[in-house]
Amino acid sequence: xxxxxxxxxxxxxLAERALPVAFDLARRTGGEVHLVRAHAPLAIxxxxxxxxxxxxxxxxxxxxxxxxxxYVETKxxxxxxxWGVRAVAHVDDGSAAGLITQVADDxxxxxxxxxxxxxxGFAPGWLGSVADSxxxxxxxxxxxxxxxxxxxxxxxxxxAILVTHDGSDGAGAIIPAARDLALATGARLxxxxxxxxxxxxxxxxxxxxxxxxxxxxxxxAQAAKLDLDAVAxxxxxDGVRASAVVVEHMAVTRTLLEQVKELDxxxxxxxxxxxxxxxxxxxxxxxxxxxxxxxxxxxxxPSKPGRATGAHHRGRSAPPWWISSTPPLPVRPVTLW
Numbered sequence: 472x473x474x475x476x477x478x479x480x481x482x483x484x485l486a487e488r489a490l491p492v493a494f495d496l497a498r499r500t501g502g503e504v505h506l507v508r509a510h511a512p513l514a515i516x517x518x519x520x521x522x523x524x525x526x527x528x529x530x531x532x533x534x535x536x537x538x539x540x541x542y543v544e545t546k547x548x549x550x551x552x553x554w555g556v557r558a559v560a561h562v563d564d565g566s567a568a569g570l571i572t573q574v575a576d577d578x579x580x581x582x583x584x585x586x587x588x589x590x591x592g593f594a595p596g597w598l599g600s601v602a603d604s605x606x607x608x609x610x611x612x613x614x615x616x617x618x619x620x621x622x623x624x625x626x627x628x629x630x631a632i633l634v635t636h637d638g639s640d641g642a643g644a645i646i647p648a649a650r651d652l653a654l655a656t657g658a659r660l661x662x663x664x665x666x667x668x669x670x671x672x673x674x675x676x677x678x679x680x681x682x683x684x685x686x687x688x689x690x691x692a693q694a695a696k697l698d699l700d701a702v703a704x705x706x707x708x709d710g711v712r713a714s715a716v717v718v719e720h721m722a723v724t725r726t727l728l729e730q731v732k733e734l735d736x737x738x739x740x741x742x743x744x745x746x747x748x749x750x751x752x753x754x755x756x757x758x759x760x761x762x763x764x765x766x767x768x769x770x771x772x773p774s775k776p777g778r779a780t781g782a783h784h785r786g787r788s789a790p791p792w793w794i795s796s797t798p799p800l801p802v803r804p805v806t807l808w
Contacts, residue, residue: 472581473502473655475578475582477571478504478505479507479571479583485586486586492614493582494556504557505560506561568601582648582652583611585601585613586617606770610771612645612771614767615768629658629736631659631737632652632739633739633740635727635742636699637665638698644771645740645769649769653712654710659712661715661736663718728760737767738768739767739768741769
């Protein structure tokens, strides 16, 4: 469950848009919210050209550190009072992405809730540097909220969550977070896979004209549907309404974005890595989906085997439950002559 939520703050109104989302989820699950802000010491970034750190610089640095701590503590107190949940403030020196990742590991955060941009503003269609770095290095689920100005400063209650899953260990790692979000909000999960259709050579097509599925062209799609149905059934056993959709198309990213538009989910859950460079969910595909969906996106960069990440750690003795044990469909032998 989503019991420990973490919200990075930088003092901007954009970053604060994540607060009601995190506090509302914590209220629903009986959890707590951790607010974290990094302070970049002037002693490091503000030295004179001669490399001298003056007393005025040190005093100004301490003043900024104090203001940062007071700001986060105030937000924690306000959120705790308004939402009735425990809130903890964290302020320390260091880089923003590094501190966020460290605190997330220290508190075993189940979900990092953050906007894709903060004090630095944004350029349409691009992830902010801090959000991008956190997604790449945290190895914990990140609920990336869109940077659109029309996005309301309010709690987020999804009713439909679209989960991309290519059947691999890496891509399926986002499913536990999507399941927990669905359990907390009552949302319905739709598992989506895009498979490339098998296209036989022209000479073979002409030799088998009029013979339905002579080469097992639909076997891949059928196997994918059985696989996703098995995962959906497991999710339903956990109390989540779930269904599966398989689409055949060569253009994976474009088809996924078209499905997002057609199905119109409240958010899109993805992992940043999947089967590999020649398969479905590589980092570039995930990045395009995060930027192009225009919706809140729970996203996770899967851990390397053997790396513990709190509740999402698994051993290597057995595959995780989101890897279906459904056996592949048999491919019928074909005689060409």
